[in-house]
Amino acid sequence: MKSNSNNTKLILLHPYIQKQGSSNRLWLLALVSFFTLAFLGTLIYSRESIVAGAASRVALVNNPASSSATAAANEPLPTTVINALIHYASRSNDTYHMSHKDIKLISDVLRKCATPCNLLVFGLTHETLLWKALNHGGRTVFVDENRYYAAYVEERHPEIDAYDVQYTTKMSEMMELIASAKEQVRGECRPVQNLLFSECRLGINDLPNHVYEVSWDVILVDGPRGDGPDAPGRMSAIFTAGVLARSKKGGNPKTHVILHDYYRNVEKICGDEFLCRGNRVESTDMIGHFVLERVDANSFQFCGHNRTAS
Template sequence: MKNNVSSNGTKLILLHPYIQKQGSSNRLWLLACISFLTLAFLLTLIYTRESITSTTTTTVAATRTTAPPLSKAVTRALVHYASNSNNTEKMTHTDIKQISDALRQCSQPCNFLIFGLTHETLLWKALNHNGRTVFIDENRYYAAYIEEKYPEIEAYDVQYSTKLSDSAELIAAVKEQVRNECRPVQNLLFSECKLGLNDLPNQLYEVDWDVILVDGPRGYWPEAPGRMAAIFTAAVLARSKKSGNPKTHVFVHDFNMKVDRITSDEFLCRENLVKSKDMMGHFVLERMDANSSQFCRHSSSSS
């Protein structure tokens, strides 16, 4: 820095160019430091959020897999109060207990498929603690109502094209196509079998079901859809399992109804019937080879 004195005595102060450059350089360094710290903060924030999300997802998955089942005491209480309600359409204690026992046999959370939204809907969801419980019903409005009222319920509607009065013809047609469209092992999503339900959500055909309950649709008068399609579909899903336990428990409620019993004999097979008491038929089916062309080892002679 230089001091110059003009002729009138006024002093002029001149800054050396080096000082100006030094001040500009300091500002650049400060700006660079602030930018670096900001970037580091943002990266740390993003990493922390991803880490928390990943940890939460892992924890939820682990909880679903390792959480213990309901205690026997809780299970007994649920079954007791459900079977002793005043609803005239309820299942008996014996019928409910058979299904409850099958759910408790699962070595891991059960995949439980139910045809029909009934008085026991909330009970099935509660008994299959930590497992996946899916309901299929013929009434789209009722299915939507149940899902809205109970968000924890997973329900879907399906349109049945069958009539109870046509059951004999439908069963005969399926038996004729047992080596083609109506094979016991197949993905029904791509099937044209008359008794195969092929309009369920696609994902449901990929699930290995451990327990299946047929308690719908309606089948008490000639024009009702009957349960032929539900029973046939349950038979195919059980035999088409790809992994997990090779056995599937299939329950048919109202087993005392003639058409339900005949259809069960044809596709679930008497050789697989382990118990028939009150209004419940209990079958245990095993996974079949993909090239299988017969449902039963011994042809039925239902009457």
Template sequence: MKNVNNSNTRLILLHPYIQKQGSSNRLWLLAFISFLTTAFVVTLIYTREYSTTAVASAATTTFSPTTTAYSNAPLPSTVINTLLHYASKSNDSFRMSYPELKPISDVLRKCSSPCNFLVFGLTHETFLWKALNHNGRTVFIDENRYYAAYVEQKHPEIDAYDVQYTTKMSEMQELMASTREQVRNECRPVQNLLFSECKLAINDLPNHAYEVDWDVILVDGPREEWPNGPGRMSAIFTAGVLARSKKGGNPKTHVFVHDFCGEVERAYSEEFLCRENLVESTEKLGHFVLERMDPSSFQFCGNRTQRLHHPAH
């Protein structure tokens, strides 16, 4: 067997004399050739599998950390500015202008990753908020169940839920009065809204929504502004309670109220977000920063004598 691979042996195996031997010799030859062929094929497969595995392993080792780091990296400033530029270039009065978009974008940009962003309202800016909160959790709340389902079906990356508002804008004064009466009970500023019976509380969100420590909350819905429309009373009250009831994360929550010039938005922001927490405002956007409160607290605002005034033009 030592000489099987040298040239003389191969010459003898192929010599015509061998072909004249009996059937047993031919069978032996065929078996030997089959053995060599099988060994060659097995060796070839093993070598290719080993090479593929080695290359894949090397690629994972080499590129995986870079890819992960890239996917977790914040959006570059040029990308953010481009998104804001094109999102604000419209004559549609329902779209936010650049001065309204920029403060929200700045807060999201500085928010520690992952950033928890809750938005009341599915609007023209929905995809912008999702993009700007890169690597974070963005959840949208809308009053139209059919539209929320449509958006989620067409855009699975959008996390949207519908709520059934029971309030009416025409009842804004009565609702505020009843909430003041229940401020030490069902309408207290620190509570689990899932079990609340306060008329302004939104308690039909998915359970996990009440367990999230929201870093940023934007009130830009509901959209209906006629007397029988739900108004934004419940959204503003709920935002104030969620911010004050945080159990972990950053103790501060940024709350933005769009259409800040509206009667409901102004009055309910004053009542439940409070003048002392207003850090900046324009005619159309109010920016509040609320801090986590002790569960024994029963007062939304520290200074009830202050009032929210329209900014000077």
């Protein structure tokens, strides 16, 4: 009779099998942990988004004015407001104020301009605040010959952006300056150029750099003084307006240039010379309205058919 001990079976597990079972459990644990964290992250993010959205809606309800401030700033002025501004500005007791007819003409040009409109004005005058208001939502820059008056206006009206320029011309030199510009039409007095680097006697080159980079939609020439032979006259302002319009880089390719006091010799002669009679679209006793288009950089003629360099 055999002993029961002979029937005992010994079962040994190979170490590799034990190690593999442990590894599988670790991978399973890592996988469960990953999905748990992902779920919690999604839940937290969704909750924050819902809270933020709700807060925005509450703010919009409680303060609708602030939410629409940006949109309102770019909206054009209502016609009733424009008409009221023109009415009261033209009824001023100031001797040098513009007539209702002339202000209306300029206002109509600004209203047709796409918003925002870039308006450059030569001269700080009785209508300065009016131009700023009528170009609501746009960019308006003023240039004046009197640095002290420009500083005074900016101090009194911080919303006005004004710069002074030192004119070196005299009205008595007008014909000489025109002849010099014609002689240098392929050099320093080119119709298309960056005037910041120009040595043309009629070009204004001492304004802040950014003024030369703006694509001006409307340029109003109502300064500097032109009341005597030693006054600077508006030769440089008109020449500069013509170059800025033809050198326009972006936006609408057309620029409206408006000359005030168009009945005077300087304004009429220089306007016809550098803005060109063929570009004049309307005129009154006091206003000359020209529309210029940007031209090729190799154009070397202000008026007529533009000849390009060979």
